[in-house]
Amino acid sequence: MNRETFLIIGIVAALGIITAIMLASPAEAGMLEEAIAKTPQGVGKGMIDPKAEPGFLGIPGAPKPFWVYTILWGMWVGWIFSSVGAFGGVMAGVGHITVFGLADYGKTFKDTNPTLNKLLTDSIRVCNQYLVGLSALISSTTYYRMGRLVLPLGLCLAGGGILGAYIIPVLTAGKINLSMYVGWFGIIVFAVAGVLYYETTARGQASRKAAKAATKAFEDAHIKKKSSGATSKEDDRTHGVHVTKMGVRKIVFTFYGVEFSFNPLWPIIGGFVISAISAFIGVGGGFLYVPFLTSVARLPMFIVAGTSALAVLISMITSIFTFMFIKSVPVDWLLIGTELIGIFVGSILGPVTSKNIPEVWLKRLFVVLALYVGIGYTTKGFLGYSVLPGM
Numbered sequence: 001m002n003r004e005t006f007l008i009i010g011i012v013a014a015l016g017i018i019t020a021i022m023l024a025s026p027a028e029a030g031m032l033e034e035a036i037a038k039t040p041q042g043v044g045k046g047m048i049d050p051k052a053e054p055g056f057l058g059i060p061g062a063p064k065p066f067w068v069y070t071i072l073w074g075m076w077v078g079w080i081f082s083s084v085g086a087f088g089g090v091m092a093g094v095g096h097i098t099v100f101g102l103a104d105y106g107k108t109f110k111d112t113n114p115t116l117n118k119l120l121t122d123s124i125r126v127c128n129q130y131l132v133g134l135s136a137l138i139s140s141t142t143y144y145r146m147g148r149l150v151l152p153l154g155l156c157l158a159g160g161g162i163l164g165a166y167i168i169p170v171l172t173a174g175k176i177n178l179s180m181y182v183g184w185f186g187i188i189v190f191a192v193a194g195v196l197y198y199e200t201t202a203r204g205q206a207s208r209k210a211a212k213a214a215t216k217a218f219e220d221a222h223i224k225k226k227s228s229g230a231t232s233k234e235d236d237r238t239h240g241v242h243v244t245k246m247g248v249r250k251i252v253f254t255f256y257g258v259e260f261s262f263n264p265l266w267p268i269i270g271g272f273v274i275s276a277i278s279a280f281i282g283v284g285g286g287f288l289y290v291p292f293l294t295s296v297a298r299l300p301m302f303i304v305a306g307t308s309a310l311a312v313l314i315s316m317i318t319s320i321f322t323f324m325f326i327k328s329v330p331v332d333w334l335l336i337g338t339e340l341i342g343i344f345v346g347s348i349l350g351p352v353t354s355k356n357i358p359e360v361w362l363k364r365l366f367v368v369l370a371l372y373v374g375i376g377y378t379t380k381g382f383l384g385y386s387v388l389p390g391m
Contacts, residue, residue, distance in 0.1 A: 032057060032330040035116040039109065046112030056102055057123060057332050065100040067338045073099060074342020075349075077131055080369075081286060082139035082350025083305065087366060089283025089312075090189055090373060092128040095339075097182060097377075098391055106178045114177065121181045122173050122329040125282025126320060130336050131343050132284035133316035136309040138347035143306025146351060147240015150303055152251050154310030156264045157289065160271030161311055165318035168279035173327035176280075183381020185281045190374025192287050197367055198295075241303060255303055262297055270296065275315045284312035287370065301362055305351070 036059060040047045048060055055062030073095045081088020097103040106120035143149040244259075245252035252261040270292050278285030289308040293299050299307070323329040376391030 031328045032059075032119065035113065035119050039113040039116055046108045046110070056100075056105070056335065057120075057330055063101040063105050065335065070095075070100075070335060070338040071342040074131060074339035074344075075346035076342070077339075078135045078138075078343040078346025078348075079350045079353075080346075080365075081132060081135045081284070082142070082309070082347045083353065083362060087287050087369060088135050089128050089132040089278065089285070090185075090287055090369075092131040092339075093124070093185060093281070093283055094373060096124045096127055097185075100335075103178050103182055110177060110179070115174075117177050118174050119330070121176050121178050122323065122327070123331055124178075125181075126323045126329050126331050127336055127339075128282045129284065129316045129320050129323075130331065131339055132286070132312060133320065134340050134343045135347040136284060136286075136313035136316060138344065139351055140306055140309035140313055142348070142351045143303075143309060146306075147242075148255075148303045148351075149306030149310060150241050150243075150253055150260075150299070151310070152243060152246065152253070152264070153262060153267055153293075153297070154307045156267035157271035157274075157307070157311035158314035160268035160273075161275030161285070161315040162318045164272045164274070164276030165279050165315045166322050168276050169319055169322040170326060172280060173323060173329060179381050179384075181281065181381070182377050186374050186377025186379070186381055188277060188281060188374075189287065189370050190378055192291055193367055193370035193374050255300065260297075260299060266296070267292075271311060271315075274311075275319075278315065279319045284316055286312050287366075290366070 036048060041050060043049050050060055052061035053064065054060055055064035073091075077088050077091045077095065080091055102120065102124055106117055106124075109117040109120070140149060140154070144151065239256040241253055241255050243251065243253045245261075249263055249265075250261055251264060252259060254260070274285045274288040274292065277288060286308045289311055290301075290304055293304040293307060294301060324331075372388060373391070376386045376388040379388075380386040380391055
């Protein structure tokens with residue numbers, strides 16, 4: 001499959017998402033209107049004031065984030081996802097849950113209208129996935145053109161991920177309240193922080209000799225050449241990912257002169273498990289794909305981001321369609337639209353800037369964010385308050 005074919009696939013995927021928007025709206029609107037109508041009217045907690053200004057999902061009195069802030073947050077989400085191939089969905093969730101106050105607002109309906117509470121939970125999950133989906137589309141295409149995406153591996157992960165991305169929305173839509181959602185969100189992210197920390201230890205590094213060799217070769221070609229003004233585009237084309245063997249039991253490829261191989265069965269299984277977990281909390285799954293690719297597949301971070309993005313893209317398309325067509329979950333198109341502007345900008349900058357940042361610093365940034373978000377949301381979801389500020 002050449003680069004042009006891959007780009008066409010990405011465009012078709014994007015058009016599919018746009019079609020979902022056009023076709024799914026009527027059912028969503030009816031479901032939301034019914035939930036609003038059953039909510040007590042008034043100005044108190046857990047009530048809706050019909051005279052208040054419409055906010056999130058058009059609900060009177062709901063939070064209404066300023067469009068400049070949503071664009072800026074979208075840029076941050078797009079940059080971090082396209083830089084490390086992960087954490088974009090988590091950051092999208094942080095924006096919707098905390099920064100824009102949607103979770104605290106939704107929690108007020110826990111007793112007065114549990115249906116609306118759970119509907120807002122599902123809406124946040126889908127909104128997260130739209131942001132990650134666009135970032136994954138842009139970054140995976142960019143990384144492929146840069147020779148930093150292992151196409152067979154990404155497709156194997158995506159193949160297993162399609163089933164998980166379908167099953168979980170069907171089983172959980174309309175059944176998860178916001179407190180439970182936030183709590184499990186935190187637990188999963190906190191667990192991943194532990195895996196990533198292990199990778200920074202001497203024992204974790206010792207098992208990744210091939211990845212370290214490829215990383216050093218890549219950094220020598222890019223980061224060290226930067227000071228001399230030499231171009232690295234030719235290195236991308238010459239030394240980037242090249243598949244040398246395709247088989248049912250083994251696929252072999254090289255990256256900057258270092259050979260890697262994998263059994264297609266394991267990424268298919270891994271993709272199913274990861275997409276199921278990520279669909280539950282409404283994120284792309286990059287924060288799980290990255291540890292899988294670096295720890296299990298033992299790949300260097302510089303090709304992990306693009307490979308992860310491809311798997312996330314296909315998983316997001318599946319999950320979004322399931323939530324919207326089968327479960328009629330509503331989303332706020334105005335909010336998503338402004339965030340996607342930022343996503344577009346951040347996703348273009350990520351692949352360009354990440355080549356100039358050493359792998360160890362990318363990983364340390366990821367670990368710090370995972371620890372902070374994990375602890376904050378675990379305590380907020382299960383204790384009712386966060387032990388960390390800003391959560």
